[in-house]
Amino acid sequence: MSKKSLALIIALLMVTSLLAACGGGQTKDQGQKPPEEQPIRVAMVTDVGGVEDQSFNQAAWEGLQKANTDLGIEVGFRESNQEADYEPNIDDLVDAGYEFIWGVGFKMATAIKEASENYPENIFGVIDFAYGDDTPENVVGVVFKEQEASYLVGLIAGKMTQTNKVGFIAGMDIDVIHRFQYGFYAGLKDANPDVEILYQNANAFDDQAAGKSIALQMYQQGADIIFHAAGDTGTGMIEAAREQNKWAIGVDRDQNYLAPDNVITSAMKGVDLAVYEIAQELKNGTFKGGRTLVYGLAEGGVDIAPTSNKHVPQEILDFVEEQKQKIISGEIVIPANKEEYDAR
Known part of the structure; x- marks a missing residue:
């Protein structure tokens, strides 16, 4: 090949490359994968x-x-x-x-x-x-609306207590715990006006020893069911229920797995x-x-635990379901604090 022919070929290749770089072709992206979407x-x-x-x-x-x-x-x-x-x-x-x-x-x-x-x-x-x-x-x-789920477990406790003494352990004296507390009280009293309520504030969400100690005292005072709204402090309460063969009510999640023979229900909160x-x-x-x-209940964000049917009789669960529908419809309004509870 002559030097003149070689030079012509090189020149043509350079022109072709330049046209492609400038978008002269309509297939420059063909065969190329778009960049992968970065995960959130x-x-x-x-x-x-x-x-x-x-x-x-x-x-x-x-x-x-x-x-x-x-x-x-x-x-x-x-x-x-x-x-x-x-x-x-x-x-x-x-x-x-x-x-x-x-x-x-x-x-x-x-x-x-x-x-x-x-x-x-x-x-x-x-x-x-x-x-x-x-x-x-x-x-x-x-x-x-923690008060709505707490009301339902209060109905269960009010119907199932044999001693007419039921305990509540608070994690702290604050608004969110008040919603648990007074919703629970309302359910208890609506199901069983004669029930006596034992209360103590643990003032901690991470003290299992305190939860267990408070629960043991309540069981000794005659409570046969205790509900906690105390985070990991309540894990100690559930341990006390297991040791004493008493009933316990969990919170936030279905806590039956912590003591399958003792946790009768839980006030679930859909975090x-x-x-x-x-x-x-x-x-x-x-x-x-x-x-x-x-x-709230209407949004599917709170409810009782699905394992409630392990220990709660069906007639009580049917009653709870009836009351649940009344809450969703607005026929029943659950108190969220002491003032609302006292005004019932």
Whole structure:
């Protein structure tokens, strides 16, 4: 081949390459795969009970794990041993590249709001707190009508007690626990006006020893059923029920597995449901901040445990179902605090 022919071939190749680079061809993207969609990353910061508290922290983590399995969302968590851990845990998750961060528990409300201001490009959620009109645009609050599920387990306890003494252990003297407490009291009294209620505040959500000690005292005083709204503190109560062969009522999750022969029902609270549904919104691109979600019986966010039929007679379950439908229809309104309870 002559030098002149070789030069001509090289020139033609250069022109062809230049046309392709300038978009002269209409198939330049054919055969190329679009870049893979980056997974959404969602994490949570626990309250002091930890991710295995058998209660609301664990329920939130289960919701995230389901979002990982079903939706392909990357999930993570940081545990808090004390309130001082909230802020650095949030900062750590932001630095790790998580787009949406949950604060699990009302105690985290201040830390979440501050984080929403410090990291406006991120999105945040808080369980058990409503900012109302002050909700930042990159925050969603989630609250529950705990009083409705508690009323139902109160009906069960009122019908099933043999001693007419029933106990309630509070984790703290705060609004969210008041909803559990007075809903439970209302159910007890509606089912059994003669029942005597024993009450004690453990002032902790992470003290199993205290929960067990309080429960043993209540059982010794004649209570045959105890309901707790005390996080991991209530795990101690359930242990006492197992040892004393007494009845117990769990909270937040179906806690029958902790003592299958003793936990007759649980006032379930769908923290896992709320976390999962927000993950779905993120996945679908329909998430909106600046709002508060409220979950009650009508929304499927609270209820009694599915294992209730192991120990609760069917006629009582039928009665509970009737009352449940009256709550959903608005015929029965459940008190959420002492003032509403006293006014019944």
